[in-house]
Amino acid sequence: MAETLEGLDFESLGERLVADGVNRVHALPLFQSLHGRDGVRFPPPLARWMAGRAADERVVAEESALTESGDGWTRKFLLRLRDGAEVESVLMGYPGRFTACLSTQVGCAMGCVFCATGQMGFRRHLEAGEIVAQAHHVTRSSEQLFGERVRNLVMMGMGEPLHNFDSTVRALDILTDTRGLNIGPARVSISTVGHVPGIRRLARHPKRYTLAVSLHGASDEERSKLIPVNRRWPLAELLDAIREFAEIRRQRVLVAWTLIGGVNDDRGTAERLTALLEGLPVQVNLIPLNPTDGYAGEVSPGERVHEFQRTLQQGGLPATVRQRRGIDVDAGCGQLRARSGAQ
Numbered sequence: 204m205a206e207t208l209e210g211l212d213f214e215s216l217g218e219r220l221v222a223d224g225v226n227r228v229h230a231l232p233l234f235q236s237l238h239g240r241d242g243v244r245f246p247p248p249l250a251r252w253m254a255g256r257a258a259d260e261r262v263v264a265e266e267s268a269l270t271e272s273g274d275g276w277t278r279k280f281l282l283r284l285r286d287g288a289e290v291e292s293v294l295m296g297y298p299g300r301f302t303a304c305l306s307t308q309v310g311c312a313m314g315c316v317f318c319a320t321g322q323m324g325f326r327r328h329l330e331a332g333e334i335v336a337q338a339h340h341v342t343r344s345s346e347q348l349f350g351e352r353v354r355n356l357v358m359m360g361m362g363e364p365l366h367n368f369d370s371t372v373r374a375l376d377i378l379t380d381t382r383g384l385n386i387g388p389a390r391v392s393i394s395t396v397g398h399v400p401g402i403r404r405l406a407r408h409p410k411r412y413t414l415a416v417s418l419h420g421a422s423d424e425e426r427s428k429l430i431p432v433n434r435r436w437p438l439a440e441l442l443d444a445i446r447e448f449a450e451i452r453r454q455r456v457l458v459a460w461t462l463i464g465g466v467n468d469d470r471g472t473a474e475r476l477t478a479l480l481e482g483l484p485v486q487v488n489l490i491p492l493n494p495t496d497g498y499a500g501e502v503s504p505g506e507r508v509h510e511f512q513r514t515l516q517q518g519g520l521p522a523t524v525r526q527r528r529g530i531d532v533d534a535g536c537g538q539l540r541a542r543s544g545a546q
Protein backbone atom coordinates (compact mmCIF):
# COMPACT_ATOMS: atom_id res chain seq x y z
CA MET A 204 0.00 0.00 0.00
CA ALA A 205 1.31 3.46 -0.85
CA GLU A 206 2.06 5.74 2.09
CA THR A 207 -0.80 8.09 2.94
CA LEU A 208 -0.44 11.86 2.65
CA GLU A 209 -0.22 12.18 6.45
CA GLY A 210 2.78 9.86 6.43
CA LEU A 211 4.87 11.86 3.93
CA ASP A 212 7.46 14.23 5.27
CA PHE A 213 7.69 17.73 3.82
CA GLU A 214 10.19 16.82 1.07
CA SER A 215 8.29 13.70 0.02
CA LEU A 216 5.04 15.63 -0.11
CA GLY A 217 6.68 18.10 -2.50
CA GLU A 218 7.86 15.21 -4.69
CA ARG A 219 4.39 13.71 -4.61
CA LEU A 220 2.94 16.97 -5.95
CA VAL A 221 5.63 17.31 -8.62
CA ALA A 222 4.93 13.75 -9.80
CA ASP A 223 1.35 14.89 -10.55
CA GLY A 224 2.48 18.09 -12.28
CA VAL A 225 1.66 20.37 -9.35
CA ASN A 226 4.20 23.04 -8.37
CA ARG A 227 6.33 22.14 -5.37
CA VAL A 228 5.62 25.50 -3.69
CA HIS A 229 2.16 24.16 -2.80
CA ALA A 230 3.72 21.62 -0.44
CA LEU A 231 3.69 24.23 2.35
CA PRO A 232 -0.08 24.89 2.58
CA LEU A 233 -0.74 21.19 2.04
CA PHE A 234 1.63 20.14 4.84
CA GLN A 235 0.24 22.82 7.16
CA SER A 236 -3.36 21.75 6.61
CA LEU A 237 -2.56 18.04 6.98
CA HIS A 238 -0.77 18.71 10.25
CA GLY A 239 -3.07 20.78 12.32
CA ARG A 240 -2.89 24.38 11.12
CA ASP A 241 -6.40 25.82 10.89
CA GLY A 242 -7.61 28.17 8.20
CA VAL A 243 -4.90 27.38 5.62
CA ARG A 244 -5.99 28.64 2.19
CA PHE A 245 -5.40 26.36 -0.77
CA PRO A 246 -4.43 28.00 -4.07
CA PRO A 247 -6.68 26.71 -6.92
CA PRO A 248 -4.22 24.16 -8.42
CA LEU A 249 -3.75 22.58 -4.99
CA ALA A 250 -7.48 22.60 -4.27
CA ARG A 251 -8.11 20.83 -7.60
CA TRP A 252 -5.40 18.26 -6.91
CA MET A 253 -6.70 17.62 -3.41
CA ALA A 254 -10.28 17.16 -4.64
CA GLY A 255 -9.06 14.32 -6.86
CA ARG A 256 -7.42 12.42 -4.01
CA ALA A 257 -9.06 9.09 -3.43
CA ALA A 258 -9.88 8.25 0.18
CA ASP A 259 -7.26 5.52 0.14
CA GLU A 260 -4.55 8.16 0.12
CA ARG A 261 -5.71 9.45 3.47
CA VAL A 262 -5.55 7.72 6.83
CA VAL A 263 -8.96 6.93 8.16
CA ALA A 264 -8.85 6.53 11.91
CA GLU A 265 -12.28 6.34 13.47
CA GLU A 266 -12.89 6.35 17.16
CA SER A 267 -14.52 3.05 18.10
CA ALA A 268 -14.34 3.33 21.88
CA LEU A 269 -13.48 5.94 24.45
CA THR A 270 -12.99 5.60 28.18
CA GLU A 271 -12.44 8.19 30.85
CA SER A 272 -10.63 7.84 34.17
CA GLY A 273 -12.39 8.60 37.44
CA ASP A 274 -10.37 11.77 37.92
CA GLY A 275 -11.38 12.91 34.44
CA TRP A 276 -7.87 13.74 33.25
CA THR A 277 -7.10 10.60 31.25
CA ARG A 278 -8.91 9.64 28.06
CA LYS A 279 -8.20 6.46 26.21
CA PHE A 280 -9.18 6.15 22.55
CA LEU A 281 -9.53 3.00 20.52
CA LEU A 282 -9.00 3.91 16.87
CA ARG A 283 -10.10 1.72 13.97
CA LEU A 284 -7.84 1.84 10.92
CA ARG A 285 -8.62 1.24 7.24
CA ASP A 286 -8.15 -2.51 7.43
CA GLY A 287 -10.30 -2.80 10.56
CA ALA A 288 -7.30 -3.18 12.89
CA GLU A 289 -7.64 -1.27 16.16
CA VAL A 290 -5.00 0.57 18.14
CA GLU A 291 -5.00 2.58 21.33
CA SER A 292 -3.96 6.14 21.96
CA VAL A 293 -4.18 7.88 25.31
CA LEU A 294 -4.49 11.51 26.33
CA MET A 295 -2.93 12.13 29.73
CA GLY A 296 -3.63 15.50 31.24
CA TYR A 297 -1.87 17.11 34.17
CA PRO A 298 -2.40 20.78 34.81
CA GLY A 299 -0.02 22.51 32.41
CA ARG A 300 1.19 19.28 30.82
CA PHE A 301 -0.81 17.38 28.21
CA THR A 302 0.69 14.25 26.71
CA ALA A 303 -0.37 11.89 23.93
CA CYS A 304 0.62 8.24 24.24
CA LEU A 305 0.76 6.58 20.81
CA SER A 306 0.90 3.04 19.43
CA THR A 307 3.42 1.93 16.81
CA GLN A 308 2.21 -1.59 15.96
CA VAL A 309 -0.94 -3.67 16.04
CA GLY A 310 0.07 -6.14 18.75
CA CYS A 311 3.75 -6.76 19.51
CA ALA A 312 6.27 -9.46 18.68
CA MET A 313 8.33 -9.10 21.88
CA GLY A 314 6.08 -11.22 24.11
CA CYS A 315 6.68 -9.61 27.52
CA VAL A 316 4.67 -11.78 29.89
CA PHE A 317 3.03 -9.00 31.94
CA CYS A 318 1.88 -6.95 28.93
CA ALA A 319 -1.59 -7.15 27.34
CA THR A 320 -0.17 -6.21 23.94
CA GLY A 321 2.54 -8.85 24.21
CA GLN A 322 -0.07 -11.44 25.13
CA MET A 323 -1.91 -10.59 21.89
CA GLY A 324 1.04 -11.39 19.57
CA PHE A 325 2.12 -9.43 16.50
CA ARG A 326 -0.26 -8.46 13.71
CA ARG A 327 1.42 -5.70 11.74
CA HIS A 328 3.51 -2.54 11.83
CA LEU A 329 1.70 0.79 11.69
CA GLU A 330 2.43 3.08 8.78
CA ALA A 331 3.89 6.50 9.57
CA GLY A 332 0.57 8.14 8.62
CA GLU A 333 -1.30 5.94 11.10
CA ILE A 334 1.00 7.07 13.91
CA VAL A 335 0.65 10.71 12.83
CA ALA A 336 -3.16 10.36 12.69
CA GLN A 337 -3.27 9.13 16.30
CA ALA A 338 -1.39 12.23 17.42
CA HIS A 339 -3.84 14.46 15.57
CA HIS A 340 -6.84 12.64 17.03
CA VAL A 341 -5.55 13.01 20.59
CA THR A 342 -4.47 16.62 20.03
CA ARG A 343 -7.86 17.64 18.65
CA SER A 344 -9.63 15.88 21.51
CA SER A 345 -7.41 17.64 24.04
CA GLU A 346 -8.26 21.02 22.56
CA GLN A 347 -11.99 20.22 22.46
CA LEU A 348 -12.18 18.70 25.94
CA PHE A 349 -9.74 20.79 27.91
CA GLY A 350 -8.82 23.71 25.66
CA GLU A 351 -5.18 22.60 26.05
CA ARG A 352 -2.49 21.84 23.50
CA VAL A 353 -0.66 18.54 23.60
CA ARG A 354 3.04 19.36 23.86
CA ASN A 355 4.46 15.95 24.76
CA LEU A 356 4.46 12.60 23.01
CA VAL A 357 5.33 9.22 24.48
CA MET A 358 5.66 6.13 22.30
CA MET A 359 4.34 3.80 24.98
CA GLY A 360 1.13 2.50 23.50
CA MET A 361 0.87 -0.82 21.71
CA GLY A 362 3.99 -2.19 20.05
CA GLU A 363 7.76 -1.86 20.09
CA PRO A 364 8.66 1.44 18.37
CA LEU A 365 12.22 0.45 17.44
CA HIS A 366 11.00 -2.78 15.80
CA ASN A 367 9.10 -0.43 13.47
CA PHE A 368 11.95 2.09 13.32
CA ASP A 369 11.41 3.72 9.92
CA SER A 370 7.69 4.46 10.29
CA THR A 371 8.01 5.54 13.92
CA VAL A 372 10.87 7.92 13.29
CA ARG A 373 9.32 9.31 10.10
CA ALA A 374 6.07 9.96 11.99
CA LEU A 375 7.99 11.75 14.75
CA ASP A 376 10.00 13.79 12.27
CA ILE A 377 6.67 14.93 10.77
CA LEU A 378 5.07 15.64 14.16
CA THR A 379 8.08 17.70 15.29
CA ASP A 380 8.29 19.65 12.01
CA THR A 381 7.94 23.35 12.84
CA ARG A 382 5.66 23.81 9.82
CA GLY A 383 3.13 21.38 11.28
CA LEU A 384 2.22 20.26 14.79
CA ASN A 385 5.61 21.52 16.00
CA ILE A 386 6.19 19.31 19.05
CA GLY A 387 9.65 19.87 20.56
CA PRO A 388 11.90 16.82 19.89
CA ALA A 389 13.07 16.72 23.53
CA ARG A 390 9.39 16.39 24.50
CA VAL A 391 9.13 13.11 22.60
CA SER A 392 9.99 9.92 24.51
CA ILE A 393 10.56 6.69 22.65
CA SER A 394 10.12 3.73 24.99
CA THR A 395 11.88 0.53 23.96
CA VAL A 396 12.01 -3.00 25.34
CA GLY A 397 15.77 -2.81 24.70
CA HIS A 398 16.01 -3.20 20.92
CA VAL A 399 19.78 -2.75 20.71
CA PRO A 400 20.22 -2.07 16.96
CA GLY A 401 17.37 0.44 17.13
CA ILE A 402 18.96 2.28 20.07
CA ARG A 403 22.27 2.55 18.20
CA ARG A 404 20.47 3.87 15.12
CA LEU A 405 18.41 6.36 17.10
CA ALA A 406 21.61 7.70 18.68
CA ARG A 407 22.69 8.80 15.20
CA HIS A 408 19.37 10.29 14.11
CA PRO A 409 19.53 14.07 13.55
CA LYS A 410 16.61 14.85 15.88
CA ARG A 411 17.26 14.48 19.60
CA TYR A 412 14.38 12.40 20.89
CA THR A 413 14.38 11.19 24.50
CA LEU A 414 15.08 7.49 24.99
CA ALA A 415 13.36 5.37 27.63
CA VAL A 416 14.44 1.75 28.14
CA SER A 417 12.19 -0.80 29.88
CA LEU A 418 14.49 -2.83 32.15
CA HIS A 419 12.40 -4.68 34.78
CA GLY A 420 15.16 -7.19 35.63
CA ALA A 421 18.68 -6.68 37.07
CA SER A 422 20.20 -9.95 35.80
CA ASP A 423 19.81 -11.80 32.51
CA GLU A 424 18.13 -14.69 34.27
CA GLU A 425 15.46 -12.52 35.92
CA ARG A 426 14.94 -10.28 32.92
CA SER A 427 14.57 -13.11 30.40
CA LYS A 428 11.68 -14.55 32.43
CA LEU A 429 9.72 -11.31 31.99
CA ILE A 430 11.10 -10.14 28.64
CA PRO A 431 11.93 -13.04 26.32
CA VAL A 432 13.89 -10.86 23.85
CA ASN A 433 16.47 -10.32 26.58
CA ARG A 434 17.96 -13.58 25.25
CA ARG A 435 18.56 -11.87 21.93
CA TRP A 436 19.85 -8.59 23.37
CA PRO A 437 21.21 -9.44 26.81
CA LEU A 438 21.87 -6.86 29.53
CA ALA A 439 25.57 -6.33 28.78
CA GLU A 440 24.78 -5.39 25.18
CA LEU A 441 21.82 -3.29 26.19
CA LEU A 442 23.79 -1.30 28.77
CA ASP A 443 26.52 -0.78 26.22
CA ALA A 444 23.97 0.63 23.74
CA ILE A 445 22.55 2.92 26.46
CA ARG A 446 26.06 4.15 27.25
CA GLU A 447 26.69 4.83 23.57
CA PHE A 448 23.40 6.69 23.18
CA ALA A 449 24.13 8.86 26.22
CA GLU A 450 27.66 9.62 25.00
CA ILE A 451 26.73 10.51 21.43
CA ARG A 452 23.75 12.58 22.54
CA ARG A 453 25.12 13.95 25.79
CA GLN A 454 21.65 13.14 27.03
CA ARG A 455 20.23 11.30 30.02
CA VAL A 456 18.39 8.04 29.34
CA LEU A 457 15.21 7.10 31.21
CA VAL A 458 15.00 3.59 32.62
CA ALA A 459 11.49 2.22 33.19
CA TRP A 460 11.03 -0.42 35.88
CA THR A 461 7.63 -2.09 36.22
CA LEU A 462 7.37 -3.25 39.84
CA ILE A 463 5.86 -6.70 40.26
CA GLY A 464 5.07 -7.89 43.79
CA GLY A 465 7.48 -10.57 45.00
CA VAL A 466 9.24 -10.69 41.61
CA ASN A 467 11.38 -7.56 41.25
CA ASP A 468 10.34 -5.23 44.08
CA ASP A 469 12.63 -6.32 46.95
CA ARG A 470 15.53 -4.48 48.53
CA GLY A 471 18.13 -6.88 47.15
CA THR A 472 16.93 -6.29 43.60
CA ALA A 473 17.03 -2.53 44.14
CA GLU A 474 20.64 -2.82 45.33
CA ARG A 475 21.64 -4.95 42.34
CA LEU A 476 19.92 -2.51 39.99
CA THR A 477 21.85 0.36 41.56
CA ALA A 478 25.12 -1.49 41.03
CA LEU A 479 24.18 -2.41 37.46
CA LEU A 480 23.47 1.19 36.46
CA GLU A 481 26.41 2.73 38.29
CA GLY A 482 28.14 5.39 36.22
CA LEU A 483 25.42 5.56 33.56
CA PRO A 484 23.58 8.89 33.09
CA VAL A 485 20.11 7.48 33.74
CA GLN A 486 16.99 8.29 35.67
CA VAL A 487 14.76 5.44 36.87
CA ASN A 488 11.00 5.66 36.55
CA LEU A 489 9.14 3.11 38.70
CA ILE A 490 5.80 1.91 37.32
CA PRO A 491 3.43 -0.13 39.50
CA LEU A 492 2.14 -3.19 37.61
CA ASN A 493 -1.21 -2.83 35.86
CA PRO A 494 -2.77 -6.27 36.31
CA THR A 495 -3.75 -8.07 33.08
CA ASP A 496 -5.89 -11.17 32.62
CA GLY A 497 -3.03 -13.13 31.06
CA TYR A 498 -0.50 -12.71 33.90
CA ALA A 499 -0.78 -13.68 37.53
CA GLY A 500 1.75 -11.13 38.84
CA GLU A 501 0.79 -9.01 41.83
CA VAL A 502 0.82 -5.30 42.47
CA SER A 503 3.52 -4.18 44.92
CA PRO A 504 2.20 -2.59 48.12
CA GLY A 505 2.78 1.17 48.29
CA GLU A 506 5.34 0.79 51.11
CA ARG A 507 7.44 -1.55 48.93
CA VAL A 508 7.37 0.91 46.06
CA HIS A 509 8.68 3.67 48.28
CA GLU A 510 11.31 1.47 49.86
CA PHE A 511 12.51 0.47 46.39
CA GLN A 512 12.68 4.12 45.39
CA ARG A 513 14.58 5.06 48.58
CA THR A 514 17.11 2.28 48.06
CA LEU A 515 17.87 3.52 44.55
CA GLN A 516 18.14 7.10 45.73
CA GLN A 517 20.44 6.19 48.61
CA GLY A 518 22.66 4.47 46.05
CA GLY A 519 22.84 7.72 44.07
CA LEU A 520 20.30 6.83 41.35
CA PRO A 521 17.62 9.43 40.61
CA ALA A 522 14.27 7.61 40.82
CA THR A 523 10.66 8.73 40.48
CA VAL A 524 7.39 6.83 40.85
CA ARG A 525 4.89 7.11 38.02
CA GLN A 526 1.42 7.60 39.37
CA ARG A 527 -1.00 4.91 38.38
CA ARG A 528 -3.23 7.37 36.67
CA GLY A 529 -5.67 5.90 34.29
CA ILE A 530 -5.58 2.39 35.72
CA ASP A 531 -9.37 2.62 35.90
CA VAL A 532 -9.48 3.31 32.15
CA ASP A 533 -7.44 0.19 31.43
CA ALA A 534 -4.64 2.51 30.46
CA GLY A 535 -2.07 -0.26 30.70
CA CYS A 536 -0.59 -1.14 27.35
CA GLY A 537 -3.11 -2.90 25.11
CA GLN A 538 -5.76 -3.38 27.73
CA LEU A 539 -8.63 -1.41 26.23
CA ARG A 540 -8.35 -3.34 23.01
CA ALA A 541 -8.01 -6.63 24.91
CA ARG A 542 -11.24 -5.84 26.72
CA SER A 543 -13.21 -4.81 23.66
CA GLY A 544 -12.50 -8.26 22.22
CA ALA A 545 -11.58 -6.68 18.88
CA GLN A 546 -9.62 -8.64 16.29
Ligand code: SAH
Nearest residue numbers: 318359362363394395396417459492493536
Ligand atom coordinates in the same frame (compact mmCIF):
# COMPACT_ATOMS: atom_id res chain seq x y z
N1 SAH B 1 7.33 -1.63 23.65
C1 SAH B 1 7.80 -0.50 24.35
C2 SAH B 1 6.76 0.58 24.54
C3 SAH B 1 5.37 0.14 24.87
S1 SAH B 1 5.14 -0.54 26.48
C4 SAH B 1 8.37 -0.93 25.70
O1 SAH B 1 8.19 -2.08 26.08
O2 SAH B 1 9.03 -0.11 26.32
C5 SAH B 1 5.32 0.90 27.51
C6 SAH B 1 5.71 0.59 28.96
O3 SAH B 1 4.62 -0.06 29.63
C7 SAH B 1 6.90 -0.36 29.08
O4 SAH B 1 7.79 0.15 30.04
C8 SAH B 1 6.26 -1.64 29.55
O5 SAH B 1 7.17 -2.45 30.23
C9 SAH B 1 5.13 -1.13 30.40
N2 SAH B 1 4.05 -2.08 30.63
C10 SAH B 1 3.51 -2.96 29.76
N3 SAH B 1 2.53 -3.67 30.36
C11 SAH B 1 2.45 -3.22 31.62
C12 SAH B 1 1.63 -3.57 32.74
N4 SAH B 1 0.71 -4.53 32.65
N5 SAH B 1 1.82 -2.91 33.89
C13 SAH B 1 2.76 -1.94 33.99
N6 SAH B 1 3.56 -1.57 32.99
C14 SAH B 1 3.41 -2.21 31.82
Ligand code: SF4
Nearest residue numbers: 311313315318321396
Ligand atom coordinates in the same frame (compact mmCIF):
# COMPACT_ATOMS: atom_id res chain seq x y z
FE1 SF4 C 1 5.82 -5.20 23.37
FE2 SF4 C 1 6.48 -3.24 25.09
FE3 SF4 C 1 4.44 -4.90 25.59
FE4 SF4 C 1 6.94 -5.83 25.70
S1 SF4 C 1 6.02 -4.26 27.03
S2 SF4 C 1 5.22 -6.85 24.71
S3 SF4 C 1 7.87 -4.69 24.05
S4 SF4 C 1 4.55 -3.45 23.94
